Amino acid sequence: MSAPEPPHPQPAAQPAPVPAREDAWAAPVAIGPLDATVQVPGSKSLTNRLLVLAALAAGPGTLRGALRSRDADLMIAALRTLGVAVAEGGDPGTLHVTPGPLRGDVAIDTGLAGTVMRFLPPVAALAGGPVRFDGDPQARVRPMGPVLAALHALGVKVTGDGPGIPTHLPFIVHGTGRVAGGSVDVDASASSQFVSGLLLAAARFERGLTLRHTGSTLPSLPHIEMTVATLRDVGVHVDDSRSGIWQVAPGPVAARDVRVEPDLSNAAPFLAAALVAGGTVRVPGWPASTTQPGALVPGLLERMGATTAVEPGPGGDVLAVTGTGEIRGIDVDLRAAGELAPTVAALAALADSPSRLRGIAHLRGHETDRLAALATEITRLGGQCEETRDGLVVTPRPLHGAVFRTYADHRMATSGALLGLRVPGIEVEDVATTAKTLPGFDAMWQRMLDGTRDGAPAHGSDGRAGGSPHGRGAGA
Incomplete structure (x- = not known):
């Protein structure tokens, strides 16, 4: 991918360290490739x-x-x-x-x-x-x-x-x-x-x-x-x-007996975990056709280095995403699915080349100003993430542990957990904010990691692909 144009406006200075809150959650590091099936609740x-x-x-x-x-x-x-x-x-x-x-x-x-x-x-x-x-x-x-x-x-x-x-x-x-x-x-x-x-x-x-x-x-x-x-x-x-x-x-609105599809956007961080840690993560009940913006998840993950497959299962189709720990940068317009931006930004911070996320100026009016929040928190971890007029430019840098603030935003919390798979020492502030759309997220995340395969992880301890065969990195 060609180098992105200079962003505007320029980023603020390096954020000051933030002391851990009592409710900070120590994001677990993946110790090997994943092999997990995650049941995602309704949309x-x-x-x-x-x-x-x-x-x-x-x-x-x-x-x-x-x-x-x-x-x-x-x-x-x-x-x-x-x-x-x-x-x-x-x-x-x-x-x-x-x-x-x-x-x-x-x-x-x-x-x-x-x-x-x-x-x-x-x-x-x-x-x-x-x-x-x-x-x-x-x-x-x-x-x-x-x-x-x-x-x-x-x-x-x-x-x-x-x-x-x-x-x-x-x-x-x-x-x-x-x-x-x-x-x-x-x-x-x-x-x-x-x-x-x-x-x-x-x-x-x-x-x-x-x-x-x-x-x-x-x-x-x-x-x-x-x-x-x-x-x-x-x-x-x-x-x-x-x-x-x-x-x-x-006219009248007809009464119905209807089944709700799984939330495909909530599935995104779990499926993206396969790129970060390597291995395979599966989500059953993936619809053959849907109006959910989360339907874009498989294509986005493929562009960033994953392979995907839809497999038959006892309760319907199962989407399987497989990664190697290598993540590619991406230039993408997320106008149609801005809710996926925090997941894509976390992957971009761990990628092998810069990424540009476009078409998401409206995220400034979500649960928090998501563009400012992502730029601040990725930078706090040692990364380089800059706001543009309508999105973000993320340039991978070696990352380190720190408190990852969530601003009462559930998708900030899940992006912090995703980064924590690769980077030791990340503490996600107020992970319980995920209850907005995904109650029990931290327990679901741990169950996914409990399916880790035996063997070496697909990443090092500095947030970049490749490296350490020792699981949690030096000093862990």
Whole structure:
């Protein structure tokens, strides 16, 4: 790969050392090639979309294999607050949803869940009274303006703690039990969730909805395609034949009994571990076709040096990823799957050549500013990671152990764990933040490593491919 163009802006100075917190998790180092099968729970993106549609449906429905994580549980709690009955079946992943009249005069805790804070305001507009939204301190800086401005344009009263239409949490949606619907323009450059949130409730608007995206970029388009597909699956007519325009016809939302696919983005760090440590990692239940952005994982890992294969298994197809410990740099536009950027950036820091990650400026508005966080933490480990206007340039350097801060961001935690497979002494701050989408991540990670094959690891102790035959490196 040719050398990347000089990044802009230039990186900040080397971060100062950070003392380990009491809750820091010592990321385990791989002592040999992996041989593991990892069962990944259901997709967060699909679980929360299907929960919203089940709450708006014409009758009771069931989700099977639903993710149970902080984000999903916040959605469940919010829907219950609005008057929807959500009951567990024989296992926590089976959810029976019974719609009811949506009630107001309630408060919803969004936590740090973008799907809750952006999907539910249009639903709250259908409630019979005001619904107050607030969440974690970090959630109060995440952009909300486009979806709230769209509701205002549709005749829904939305107020905040100051004058004008609010642009962030907290805010109040003053539901009246009905939304007239019609046409609205939305700039979704900062998040595809602004489009998805409006589309999910649109069939319940009296005139449906015609939504036009007015921004110059549209990140995570596969997530909007996922929303459109789930709407069609419940009998809602959606016309997306014109680029950047979606038209949803008014009508009933059918109740369904549906199984949720595994979360392919949550599978990414486990599959990527095969590149870092060598060996093979398998994920069963890999769908033959899907709208999840995580479907790009096999191709990305192949470009970085892995071999992949889809194998038949007793419960469906199994994706197997095999690596040698050698990782190639990559130049890639991740606009369609920005959630994979932390995994790709961690691999890039361990690669044999520089990498450029493009099309991900919108990650600055995620759980944290992911571009700044990745640049800071990779640099803290001795690497070279620089922000550009719309992404990152990562130049491999010898890495060393240090505290890897997570900024309450689950994908930062998993990227720190991935680096820790190669680099002794990494302590991941607040690994429990992974409960947002993947409860028990640290135990799953250790079980994957318990499948290590006998023999020498495929890496040295300085974060570069090749080297030490002694497992954990000098001094370990």
